[in-house]
Amino acid sequence: MSKKILITGGAGFIGSHVVRLFVNKYPDSTIVNLDALTYAGNLLNLKDIENKPNYRFVKGDIVNADQIFSLFEEYQFDTVIHLAAESHVDRSIANPMEFVNTNVLGTVNLLNAARHFWEKPYQKERFYHISTDEVYGSLGDEGLFTEETSYDPRSPYSASKASSDHFVRAWHHTYGLPVILSNCSNNYGSHQFPEKLIPLFINNIIHKKPLPVYGKGENVRDWLYVEDHAAAIDLILKEGKLGETYNIGGHNEWKNIDLIRLLCGIMDKKLGRDPGTSEALITFVKDRAGHDLRYAIDAGKLQRELGWTPSVTFEEGLEKTVDWYLTNEEWLRQVTSGAYQEYYRKQYNS
Numbered sequence: 001m002s003k004k005i006l007i008t009g010g011a012g013f014i015g016s017h018v019v020r021l022f023v024n025k026y027p028d029s030t031i032v033n034l035d036a037l038t039y040a041g042n043l044l045n046l047k048d049i050e051n052k053p054n055y056r057f058v059k060g061d062i063v064n065a066d067q068i069f070s071l072f073e074e075y076q077f078d079t080v081i082h083l084a085a086e087s088h089v090d091r092s093i094a095n096p097m098e099f100v101n102t103n104v105l106g107t108v109n110l111l112n113a114a115r116h117f118w119e120k121p122y123q124k125e126r127f128y129h130i131s132t133d134e135v136y137g138s139l140g141d142e143g144l145f146t147e148e149t150s151y152d153p154r155s156p157y158s159a160s161k162a163s164s165d166h167f168v169r170a171w172h173h174t175y176g177l178p179v180i181l182s183n184c185s186n187n188y189g190s191h192q193f194p195e196k197l198i199p200l201f202i203n204n205i206i207h208k209k210p211l212p213v214y215g216k217g218e219n220v221r222d223w224l225y226v227e228d229h230a231a232a233i234d235l236i237l238k239e240g241k242l243g244e245t246y247n248i249g250g251h252n253e254w255k256n257i258d259l260i261r262l263l264c265g266i267m268d269k270k271l272g273r274d275p276g277t278s279e280a281l282i283t284f285v286k287d288r289a290g291h292d293l294r295y296a297i298d299a300g301k302l303q304r305e306l307g308w309t310p311s312v313t314f315e316e317g318l319e320k321t322v323d324w325y326l327t328n329e330e331w332l333r334q335v336t337s338g339a340y341q342e343y344y345r346k347q348y349n350s
């Protein structure tokens with residue numbers, strides 16, 4: 001069935017993988033990618049699909065309610081997959097208001113537009129909100145986050161995402177809007193802006209720059225290959241139950257320092273450097289304020305009810321990821337260059 005799908009944040013890391021999957025898999029659907037092209041959004045991420053007939057890019061800001069309403073009017077979307085967000089915890093500590101604006105107000109603007117344009121009884125309409133496991137707070141050494149875990153966000157980023165989740169559920173309970181949510185663990189893979197742990201450290205190793213490990217490197221994260229996340233989103237959109245939440249995770253917990261040592265070893269081999277060269281760049285620095293100790297997802301509901309499991313092992317995924325950054329050093333150079341960002345901003349503002 002033909003659909004009109006709005007994907008927000010489609011020029012970012014996860015969003016670009018979701019856009020690519022949907023554009024290629026659903027040629028009869030129109031996929032509109034709405035993205036503000038912040039520092040994290042980059043049209044280079046979508047070069048391979050930008051000329052496909054079922055794809056449109058719109059530069060726009062979800063905080064601008066008028067723009068969102070005009071876009072709904074023009075395209076009459078029946079599906080929203082909402083990924084646009086400020087996504088980096090360190091930036092949220094430095095500048096929380098941007099996170100409140102985009103993550104909270106932007107989400108409510110989209111909910112309002114969907115409510116305004118979608119007519120009851122809802123049939124094929126879906127508002128799918130993409131969220132994070134960080135809303136559940138921090139685990140000790142034991143236990144996993146389930147869909148029943150109470151919310152306990154502890155950074156400005158996670159508080160803004162938790163707030164947006166609550167608004168999405170409120171629009172379901174109060175107005176009956178047909179929503180679905182998923183909360184995912186740490187993603188890794190190609191096209192991730194080099195501020196997050198894995199691409200930052202790959203980039204720093206390439207340039208022999210220090211690797212800043214926060215605290216003692218003992219925090220634990222549960223890593224999922226980004227294409228597995230995109231596949232889960234596709235499945236949940238099609239088969240998930242309205243009003244429900246699904247946790248998505250990789251069953252793949254790593255202490256930061258162990259992951260960093262593994263990555264250093266892979267990089268030494270790939271770059272033909274002596275063993276230990278990259279590890280020598282490790283520098284222990286002041287800890288992140290309020291640094292959550294451990295995240296780990298119980299993805300049992302998604303597995304039991306919709307049959308989803310991750311398809312890529314961590315060894316395969318990390319190797320593919322490293323290979324991608326090494327063969328796309330130009331991408332790394334361009335996304336970190338101010339001139340490039342300025343070029344796109346001008347092109348799409350004119």
Ligand code: NAD
Nearest residue numbers: 009011012013014036037038040041061062084085087187
């Ligand atoms: P990202 O920072 O790579 O991309 C975010 C995208 O949103 C960018 O393209 C940016 O230009 C766009 N954007 C930002 N503000 C906007 C605005 N006001 N209007 C329109 N577009 C705007 O983020 P990501 O890592 O791809 O994360 C995508 C979503 O998935 C986020 O909602 C995030 O909370 C969630 N998530 C991320 C992870 C992860 O590990 N990266 C894990 C779980 C959930």
Ligand code: DAU
Nearest residue numbers: 087088089132133134185186195196197212213214219256
């Ligand atoms: O759990 C899902 C979340 O994962 C997403 O919702 C967020 O959008 C995403 O950014 C990510 O958050 P983290 O804070 O876990 O990711 P980050 O890559 O920033 O950090 C991973 C771990 O590595 C964390 O314990 C902090 C540590 N770290 C990070 C950086 C950037 C360092 O030790 N040094 C660093 O330079």
